[in-house]
Amino acid sequence: MKDLKMAWRNLWRNKRRTLITVMSIFFGVLLSIVMGSMQEGIYGSMIDNVVKTYSGHIQIQHPDYEENKNINNTIFESDGLIDSVLSIDHVTAAVPRLKNFALISSGEKTRIGMAIGISPAKENNLTGLKKWVKEGSYLENGDRGILIAKNLAKHLQAEIGDTIILISQGYHGANPADLFPVRGILDFPTPELNSLGVYMDIETARQFFYAPKMMTEIAVLADDYEEVPAIERKLEEMFDSRYNYLSWQELSPELVQFIESDKGSGVIMKAILYLVIGFGILGTIMMMMAERRREMGVMVAVGMQKIRLSKVIWFETVLMGIIAVALGFIISIPLIAYLTANPIPITGEYGEAYAQFGMEPVIYFKMAFSVFYQQALIVFAIILAISIYPYRVVRKLNTIEAIRG
Amino acid sequence: MAIIDVKNVKKIYNDSEVAVHAVNGIDLSFEQGEFAAIVGPSGSGKTTFLNMLGGLDNTTEGEIVIDGVNVSNLKGSKLINFRLMNIGFVFQAYNLIPVLTAKENVEFIMELQGKSKTERDKRAKELLSAVGLGERINNRPNKLSGGQQQRVAVARALAPKPKFILADEPTANLDSKSTENLLDIMEKLNKEENITFIFSTHDSRVVNKARRVITVEDGKVISDVRK
Structure with missing residues (x-):
């Protein structure tokens, strides 16, 4: 306690030196938190792009639907x-869908695609489907028309107002076939969705498939993808095994794989970042120790035990670390909050390249407690490792040489 | 009775190809209350001898017995603790702790000795007044002149109530007025409080004040004169 008190007092006896060391650690913490937040923000935005374009965070389905995508498993x-x-x-949203494969024809052209029944207003709340309508208009509730994906429309040479023929398999062996006018053409950011099929009002789809009040899935949207496991647990509590609950990871395994591999390369980037931070802090600590060499020599010469001096210097280093990490925390919270609310747009060629790959040309940040405490803990661990250096310097101090300077 | 007994002490450096005998068999003893100067040309071994006397450096051969304790046998923390309780140091370059005020520098050793805050405060003020710095107790070393810093160093050396004070060329960086002032203070402390001072010096003014002058050359005592 006495040594801790002495260390604390020593810090403020040379404010400039303490400030320089604290600032070097503080910038390390800040940089680390901003990087961590950006990485999480980018992953979050990628997940949002996928879940908010189509899948949702969770889908509730018939227990057999995943294995056998048959309209009878509704x-x-x-x-x-x-x-x-x-x-x-x-x-934040739960929307019903009824979908099945269908032969989609226009004139002499035919393609296999998905006929997806949606609740137009609810679906738009979840996926923002309306914004992808590039030609024509969006569906109204109870609409008899359809929206057709761009690539499919191109193949079928279908335009607004044309009639499309759908032939499919209905509920319990029915053989539906019907004509639907094209209300709008959808232009999604991803090629898969642009070839997917057609959208129609869910009531129209139910009539078409002879499946009144049926759904193949309920797409559920959460306010944060990290809440998905908790929501799944709650669903299981509420409905037992009546339904199957698929998370976005199960619905989009390729995205999970991409994030995992990106995290793998991110580990190397972070290791480099932490090395830079670590050497920055070590450099400042080494300068501090060199500057104090004579002072420490005098302390030992007049009777201060090296073990006690080591402890005091160790406490000083750790105290500076605590101050800097706390400061990093305090400053980074409003900064990250601002960046989360005001993501950085990517303009010019880079922005266009992002858009071409169906990604939003924006750098997102994530305000999550885990980002703060993880980065702060890592930097603090670096400080603890570095604090061995001053400890060793004191233990190996040659008193006479140190006094001579 | 001698408080310091030096018996055939040698310090040999084997760092280079040829062994250097910095101290080459010194026998001396010091009584309580001495005011002694060790003189000699540069490289004669006087600072090395003083360092060994203060337990800052090891002897290669021989022994140094201080108040009945063979310091040559003490190592590590025991040696540091012995220095803390028995020896006061005044260095050529003052060597005050730059981030501490004059009073804190004096208090520092007493804090290491575990003295109470009240005791530390009282003694530090008394000592700084005794060396003529009662008005500058809250100044840091960079706000004090060389002479004032060295007076703080004397007060610091006296703080732990040591058996003797070793002063390595204490006037080397001082002007004549500061030197005179410092020597007067040390002489006064020696005469009035019977504090033992051992200097290493080149300075004739120190030699003139000293009541015993030991001349060292090539690591050996060539004369030991009491005035």
């Missing part, structure tokens, strides 16, 4: 089912 939209899902904490 779930019944009983009264209050969607409301129950919406009542779960962190669930």
